[in-house]
Amino acid sequence: MDWGKKGMIACPICECQTTIPWVHPKRKTVYHQCHQCEAIFMDPKEYPSKEIELKKYLEHENDITNEGYVNFLENFIDAAVHPYLQSGSILDFGSGPNPVLSVLLKRRGYHVAIYDPFFHRDMDISLKYDMITATEVIEHFHNPIVSFKEMIDMLKPEGYLSIMTLFHHNDMDHFKDWFYQRDPTHVIFYRPKTLSFIADKLELILIEHNDYRYAVFQKRTKWGALWIKWL
Template identity: 30%
Template sequence: MSAPDSLVPYPPADTVCPLCEAPQSQHVLHLVQRRRPCPETGQRPPADERDYLRCPECHLLYLAPSQRLDARAEQDIYDQHENDPADPRYRSFLAKLFTPMCERLAAGASGLDFGCGPGPALAQMFEEAGHPMALHDLYYHPNPAALTRQHDFIVSTEVIEHLYAPGEVFRQWLRCLKPGGLLGVMTQPASDDPEALRRWHYLRDPTHVCLFSPATFAWLARTYGLELEQVANDSVIFRVPQPA
């Protein structure tokens, strides 16, 4: 592990893992991103400096919680995303999870698209394949009622990396799944190499606060007694066991 070149102080509470709540996460990366000069004044704003820690228990890589953006700044970034349900390239991207999920679903199985965004393309794809869908997105489709009932499957694409309390949300997902239900998650996998992380495009987005690796997903499967399949480099499917 390479030593950070400089270190922005963060409080001891930041060393508590937001996924498994284990203490004593270790600092692994100090990231400095220089901002573009103001077009009107030509002055460059102060650099954006962030610190990332890794949990020794579940292997989650996460941004120091004290350095997170506020809700308004987060939504300003989300509003810049362009996810058009009619875009064939975006549909091809989502197919990495959509296709293996459909192969494992019974006809007419109903699901929940958690964190669907303003253009719920994946939900539309499932609807077209004969699977009724509910939507929930904190900013664009708030639907707390969808989280009070059970579903045959849940999908969450490019969402889990934004969650402040991923352990709490993961348990909520499991409560919302029927026995034998499927949970499909898409997110870019985090490397163990600090230098690779320094170059990783995923960390250019300050709303990416929790980064998962295959080891983290394996920990979740062991902890909650789930079956786990890696169906693409950036996609996994969990299955809730049937009662004995």
């Protein structure tokens, strides 16, 4: 596997300057791997346009009648929502054109709002939530720290951020044939270590991950953040 020379594109997560470029052998798409936080991200020059993103999102057949998709989301709720929040307010961030997760959460008694930059843009940013969910969302972030901060700012103190994505294997031989990177709108891929860097940078606590698909953060209180810094 030809890694090429060390690149000078800073990692969008940890700002490491010595990311390593890698060119996909078939598509010739350029990615960069950060050995500090283990993020893999598409070269910003190759990010998809808004038009390409919208077209791809409209191809998804994820609705409430899709039993497999519903079961997929129910598993997420069981693993990354209900153990941390049994009742309260949830924002489904990046809900997509068919906000199935919000329907399932409402069935369980949660108060749910939705937001999506393409399909559900009306949102009162002054409201704060007990939990924010982002399922199959964070891999689309062109500016991940900015987007994570946007979510965190809408959490109540000690609120939860529950995310679902797929963690890469930290193996570029696996990555080149991995189905998840074939989606042109997937521009950044994470490892648990990447999420730990995000947590440290944005005053979150990474309280759980399954090293595969789910992770849960908790927002630090002001005094909790000061205590950790003092330590």
